[in-house]
Ligand SMILES: NC(=O)NCCC(=O)O
């Protein structure tokens with residue numbers, strides 16, 4: 001068993017890096033705060049006897065030797081970056097529970113057959129640089145390292161520059177390190193486990209995701225002198241489109257979602273009719289064909305609104321991640337570990353994207369979920385209990401032992 | 406007659422201060438660029454033999470002596486600040502045509518009975534600091550100087566700090582200087598004169614204006630895991646409210662307008678359901694009772710949307726300017742001047758707010774409009790012709806001569 005109270009203390013110890021007054025964390029990837037938590041993580045891993053290295057995209061790997069070093073390591077972990085108004089658990093739990101697994105094995109003097117590898121993936125959140133989970137995608141071969149290094153944040157800074165600024169552009173080539181299997185512990189970020197009173201989600205896969213960059217182009221004009229029917233108001237175009245996206249998602253049933261998370265009026269002024277709005281859109285569904293259908297309907301809505309309001313609405317898809325099924329054997333190992341511990345559980349599909357979803361394209365992978373309060377995540381009030389975190393760490397430990405021996 | 410080609414050259418000479426690649430001007434009030442055009446204006450006035458002084462809110466006054474210095478001066482002018490994507494004529498025409506009036510009188514060796522006063526009012530646009538036309542409102546006694554000095558822009562800078570930064574906090578007490586009458590030449594900023602083929606608008610008054618600061622408060626949550634019906638999406642609340650405002654304005658007939666010019670999501674992120682949006686709203690109508698009715702309907706819409714979507718929508722009125730009738734004698738002087746010059750003309754109500762609307766509370770005031778292309782203003786493509794600007798300057802000169810002799 002893992003030491004749940006040490007895990008809980010560690011979670012609260014690292015929450016100071018980017019901690020917010022409302023009790024959340026603002027630790028955007030590759031920010032100074034992210035640099036500080038990475039330094040802390042490296043030191044903690046080294047103190048636990050692990051060998052730490054960094055790849056060319058900043059991902060940190062901490063290796064614990066096994067009896068048979070010719071075997072590829074069993075890997076686990078998650079991410080230490082957060083949303084701008086993120087919580088203390090999203091990603092953090094998976095990394096620090098992984099550290100707790102290493103510490104517990106040390107305390108118990110257990111040596112596994114395969115080596116163990118704890119990973120802190122760069123930019124899981126996708127808030128500063130799109131897409132989300134970019135380092136694990138590069139690891140799995142979905143992007144080249146150079147493609148990722150060239151991505152820019154809204155300030156124009158590239159991933160390469162941001163890595164250099166905090167000193168985390170490592171020497172290891174991305175994707176070259178062998179991994180035998182990958183297991184990620186995470187809070188559910190949704191309401192299902194809590195509603196059903198289950199402690200463990202045995203995650204069978206992740207839903208599909210499509211991300212878009214969009215813009216609405218109208219014409220700036222005087223708020224006092226331009227009659228309503230003459231206006232080409234970009235914000236009203238965005239408003240209609242946002243409501244259309246909501247209707248389209250609702251029409252595709254309970255699992256489909258669509259979100260406009262960012263919207264910025266260009267050169268805004270109180271007495272100017274908005275001439276241009278840039279926005280982002282996120283759509284998801286567990287079914288690939290629903291993702292495609294939603295995109296078609298969104299494009300049709302954009303066309304109709306644009307023509308009627310004399311606006312040009314552009315929707316560019318910048319990322320699409322197909323629904324991911326996890327490896328049945330690793331899923332079974334998670335299930336068996338939870339059963340062995342006598343924990344209540346259910347099979348579940350992840351609504352969020354995770355590094356494990358990218359890893360699954362290259363190595364056997366699966367995930368463990370624990371409940372979070374009211375299903376709330378990407379919010380400073382995100383919350384989980386010490387008991388649930390400990391249970392998750394126990395399942396992680398037992399799954400790892402099954403896979404590594 | 407004024408020298409139309411000299412006026413045209415002067416307009417283009419000053420357009421370099423804050424000039425944009427698209428041919429417009431970005432010269433927010435009290436910015437460095439505004440400081441530069443003020444220096445230019447002071448030098449040009451002094452070169453024309455005028456005595457320049459600055460009041461405690463930065464408004465510049467350039468005096469030309471008259472035969473009877475016991476008479477209060479006949480004043481004219483407008484403003485040299487612009488919107489962030491402003492044009493070359495809004496405000497600028499009124500100030501530089503005033504300079505041209507002074508230069509033409511000098512060239513013709515004409516001395517008027519009353520002295521003449523050319524004014525460049527601080528912050529007419531209201532884009533950086535709200536409300537618009539704040540210096541002329543303080544002149545007219547609607548605000549105290551201290552109230553205005555304490556207003557802040559979005560960066561938190563006060564008017565007092567901004568004045569000090571460019572060295573334009575003058576010594577003269579605001580509102581103490583006597584003015585006999587005020588005449589403002591301006592582009593129409595609307596489509597009426599052009600549509601009817603008229604050169605001069607004889608402005609009878611300005612419509613009412615109400616400005617609001619608003620916010621929509623929902624709850625940040627994960628874009629991938631929060632089912633649509635559980636969301637409390639602040640952007641969707643704003644979207645519905647923006648469309649409701651459009652419907653309400655349309656329902657109040659052709660003159661009513663409502664505009665959301667600024668809208669900012671707090672801590673935006675692609676994969677976070679927006680939790681809070683701040684916005685501004687501008688409503689106008691020539692009828693005071695319509696302004697009131699629109700506000701009531703907007704508040705009802707905000708309540709209904711907020712309740713249905715579990716959002717808190719707040720609407721704070723930060724400014725209300727009643728419809729303003731201009732002085733019949735000054736209006737008649739404008740009309741007679743245009744008639745004397747043989748220019749086509751019509752009576753008109755101003756859709757935009759102007760410093761003359763504030764002055765009207767304290768001194769006899771009126772305005773002269775000239776057409777602008779497609780009625781477009783608050784846009785870098787704002788455009789007027791050399792001939793129309795010259796005609797406006799001629800009417801201004803003739804009106805001034807009528808009032809000052
Ligand atoms: N787990 C998580 O919140 N990942 C961020 C990427 C996403 O938006 O799903």
Ligand SMILES: NC(=O)NCCC(=O)O
Pocket residue numbers: 222223224271495529530531537538594756757758759
């Ligand atoms: N004339 C003009 O555009 N003034 C700015 C204030 C307003 O919005 O009406």
